[in-house]
Amino acid sequence: MGEKHLSAELGKPPGNVREAVIEGLRSRILSLERHAPRRGAWASAAQIPESAAPSAASQRGRQELGWKLGCPAVDALLPAGFEAGALHEIKGAPSTKEGASAADWMSGIGFAVRLAIRRIDALAGQERKARGERPWLLWCWPRSLSAEFGVPSAAGLLGLGLDPSRLLIVETGRASEALNAIEESLRAQSLAVVIGVLDEADLTPARRLSLAAGETATPCLLVTHPASEPAAATATRWRVKRQPTGPHVFDPRAPGASRFSIALERCKARPESAAQPAVLVEWSDETRRFDLASVVADLPAETRRVGGGAIPAAVRPH
Amino acid sequence: MPSRQPFALIESGAHGFAITAVNGEAARLGIEPGISLADARAAHPGLLSRPAEPEKDRIALLKLARWAGRYGPNRHVDGKDGLWIDITGVAHLFGGEEALLDDIVQRLQSFGIAVQAGLADTLGAAHALARFGCPPGAAWVMSPIMETREAIASLPVEALRLDPSCVLLLKRLGLKRIGQLYDIPRDSVARRFRSSDVASAVLVRLDQALGVAEEPRKPMQPLPVLSVTRAFAEPLISSEALEAFTGELAAELAAALAEKDLGARVLRLTFYRADGTAGSIAAAMSTPSHDARHMLALLKEKFPDMDAGFGVDLLRLDAVRAGESGATQKRFTAGEGSPFRHPSELIDRLVNRFGNAAITVLRPNGSHIPERAEVRLSALDVLAAESSSRVSSYAPPWPYPKRLERPAFLLARPEPIEVTAGVPADPPKSFIWRRVERRVVRAEGPERIASEWWLSLDDEKKKPRTRDYYRIEDQKGALYWVFRHGLYEGEDTSERPSWFLHGLFA
Structure with a gap:
């Protein structure tokens, strides 16, 4: 599919002109709907596959690129990847009907942090890394939540793979102020990604965030209360539940790689993707990507030791 | 404030109420600050009075000084009832020094404030002119540039901002006008006075007024x-x-x-x-x-x-x-x-x-x-x-180090947890945090972090305690960072080791 677009764009004789035109119109309507005024008029840069992006592509184009989880099974749900200039809502799965525990929140937060790492990796090409320019990201939440979960810790973020010196932490008194700060940050064009953690976002603030994200192609990951009403005006909404960790490479009694079961509950660009069942993915700290959790590796530790051959998902070649 | 009737502000003193300030009408009748209210009332039964509120006066004066910033950034209050403004390089914006003075005086008078303004090369001379040199009927007086010496020569020595005792001494010596001090040799001033402190105070104030000595003043706000x-x-x-x-x-x-x-x-x-x-x-x-x-x-x-x-x-x-x-x-x-x-x-x-x-x-x-x-x-x-x-x-x-298993969120302070552990030195089997019991499925550790013993050297009571950190996972897959505060052996054992939850893994 990506090839087809590319050929249409490069002006090569298209295989199927009609389909290409329809696809082009579709993406145009999409960009109109998202109120992204500065977007390229026809095929958005997000439609070009990551590997095929020409080296001469402007930095702006790179910034607008959608980014992927790294796991083909999930990425198939979003052919264009995570849209950069949009609002993505992430909700943990509530353990009870009325409320959510810290662990439920942490599922959503953990997924959001790893998505941010994917975004920064997608953004930071090798050449940028060499020049030592690392993008900034911003974390924003009301003080009530930071009192409950503590403050982001540099040691932990470094362990996950984020550069803590480039993290701005914003703590506001009220949730409305946090929304305000997130919107302001999205408009600044200074940040690779903005992570907001809030109880919920009403229709109007959510629309404002969505517009602000579209203006500057800065993605906004909004982690909301697991049991609250979902926000409107989001490009995607994910339901994330933390699962028992994968096996540790050396020690069967130790927690291994983090695993999440993720479900795409809403997908504006491709509604048919939203109905799919949840997928169990595993985050690898080495390759910094999600992958389908290996069922073989899930067998009890004793079985693996007898077999001796099961390779943990984290080190499996792709 | 009634202006047609004699009016005075009073303050309770050792001998009953004393007058601290009077209006123009009262001054015309000969009522002066310092005399007692009873004496003034005996002579002029119609005298109105109100208690003085020096603190409010001070605040009002500060506000006025803030406003005076429009004439120059370097300004502040001067004593209990004055303002000074440095107008160096500012006057031309108002069309000259006279126009500037007119502007200040007019504005202040329009607020209902009685004004006497003085403008001179030095702060001391301006002070002297404003307080002692204003001719009757005029609101301001200005000494032309470089003519400070002549301008303040005829003013009384009180205008030099000296202590009352100094002024009294000068007057006893027959030195009533500032001009009389000009011709006395500096050495002999010191000889005439009892103490060198008094002499130097007089000389310093004189030098400051004449611009021989500098007089730095703290502005109200940083310039x-x-x-x-x-x-x-x-x-x-x-x-x-x-x-x-x-x-x-x-x-x-x-x-x-x-x-x-x-x-x-x-x-x-x-x-x-x-x-x-x-x-x-x-x-x-x-x-x-x-x-x-x-x-x-x-x-x-x-x-x-x-x-x-x-x-x-x-x-x-x-x-x-x-x-x-x-x-x-x-x-x-x-x-x-x-x-x-x-x-x-x-x-x-x-x-x-x-x-x-x-x-x-x-x-x-x-x-x-x-x-x-x-x-x-x-x-x-x-x-x-x-x-x-x-x-x-x-x-x-x-x-x-590059690979470090640490929680992404650290609680503001470690929260105590109730722990059941099989063997004392083992990671917990289950724990209660925020009133919910969590069963530990897997655990990794300990990561031993020694205390900073050098910080508690002087404190006999506070024994440093080692922490053993564990990364533990509950049945739902949530990861916590807990530690045991203190060891079971080898350390001060008077207090049992206790468990805390310190962080959450994202």
């Missing part, structure tokens, strides 16, 4: 690096108009800063209201900036706090602090070809709106105890410091 003002014939009330003129001032200030290759660090917009009060709004910046658009955006945020009152007739925009704006910061880009702008503008805007403490960054702190190993500092201050350092983009290194 701005650069400032631009705009005066209006008709007071402005609408916020749109104020915003428009603030924009003009910002552009003017930005151009002036750019010319000197400076950038503003702290901005202050002062608005002088027509009723003699003044207010101001300020904004700080993390990186020196001479970008008018950015300055205006920061100030605009604070406009709702601005009370135009009866109208603003003068606006002044000060660059209170400025720094060198390096070539790299001129356009706030992170570098060639980068799609991102430097976040300093964003930080300024957020700080402006939510306060300096709300926007923080993490920086290493030189300790190995987890909660002390890193600090959250104001992003504005950190960026200001790091951008002004010679290293273009300085980021301190983190003292952590």
Whole structure:
């Protein structure tokens, strides 16, 4: 599919002109709907596959690129990847009907942090890394939540793979102020990604965030209360539940790689993707990507030791 | 205050009420500050009186001094009832010194304040002229440039700001006018007085008045690096108009800063209201900036706090602090070809709106105890410091190894948990945190972190205790960072080891 677009764009004789035109119109309507005024008029840069992006592509184009989880099974749900200039809502799965525990929140937060790492990796090409320019990201939440979960810790973020010196932490008194700060940050064009953690976002603030994200192609990951009403005006909404960790490479009694079961509950660009069942993915700290959790590796530790051959998902070649 | 009737302010003293201040009518009747109210009432039964409120007077005078900033940034209150303003290089803006004096006097009189103003080359001479040299019927007196000596020669020695005892002594010696002091040799002044302190006080005050000795004075506010003002014939009330003129001032200030290759660090917009009060709004910046658009955006945020009152007739925009704006910061880009702008503008805007403490960054702190190993500092201050350092983009290194299993969120203080463990030195089998029991499925550890014993050397009671950290996973897959405070053996065992939850893994 990506090839087809590319050929249409490069002006090569298209295989199927009609389909290409329809696809082009579709993406145009999409960009109109998202109120992204500065977007390229026809095929958005997000439609070009990551590997095929020409080296001469402007930095702006790179910034607008959608980014992927790294796991083909999930990425198939979003052919264009995570849209950069949009609002993505992430909700943990509530353990009870009325409320959510810290662990439920942490599922959503953990997924959001790893998505941010994917975004920064997608953004930071090798050449940028060499020049030592690392993008900034911003974390924003009301003080009530930071009192409950503590403050982001540099040691932990470094362990996950984020550069803590480039993290701005914003703590506001009220949730409305946090929304305000997130919107302001999205408009600044200074940040690779903005992570907001809030109880919920009403229709109007959510629309404002969505517009602000579209203006500057800065993605906004909004982690909301697991049991609250979902926000409107989001490009995607994910339901994330933390699962028992994968096996540790050396020690069967130790927690291994983090695993999440993720479900795409809403997908504006491709509604048919939203109905799919949840997928169990595993985050690898080495390759910094999600992958389908290996069922073989899930067998009890004793079985693996007898077999001796099961390779943990984290080190499996792709 | 009634002006047609004799009126006095009184204060209770050792001998009943004493008069501290009188109005013009009372003064004409011969009532002077210092005499008792009973005596004054005996002579003039119609005398009205009110208790004096020196504290309120002081505050009102400070407000007036703030307002007086429109005539020059270097100004402050002078004693209990005076103001001084340094108008060096300012007079031409008002059309000359006479016009400036007229302007001050007229405005103050329109507020209902009785004024006597003096203008001279030195602060001491101006003080003397204002308080003792005003001819009857005139509101101001001015000594021409370089003629201070002649201008104050005929004034009484009280005008020299001396102690009453000094004045008394001078008068006893027959030295009643300042001019009489000019011709006495300095050595003999010291000889005539009983103590050298008194002599030197007289000489210092005389030198200061004549401009021989410098007299530095602390201004009310730090003097701005650069400032631009705009005066209006008709007071402005609408916020749109104020915003428009603030924009003009910002552009003017930005151009002036750019010319000197400076950038503003702290901005202050002062608005002088027509009723003699003044207010101001300020904004700080993390990186020196001479970008008018950015300055205006920061100030605009604070406009709702601005009370135009009866109208603003003068606006002044000060660059209170400025720094060198390096070539790299001129356009706030992170570098060639980068799609991102430097976040300093964003930080300024957020700080402006939510306060300096709300926007923080993490920086290493030189300790190995987890909660002390890193600090959250104001992003504005950190960026200001790091951008002004010679290293273009300085980021301190983190003292952590590459692969470190640490929680992404540290609780503000470790929370005690109830733990059941099979063997005392083992990781917990289950624990109760926030009233919910969690069963431990897997655990890793311990990571032993010794206490900073050197910090508790002087404290006999506080024994340092080692912490054993475990990374544990409950049945739902949530990961926690818990520690046992204290060891079972080998350490002070008077207190049983206790368990705490310190962080959550994301």
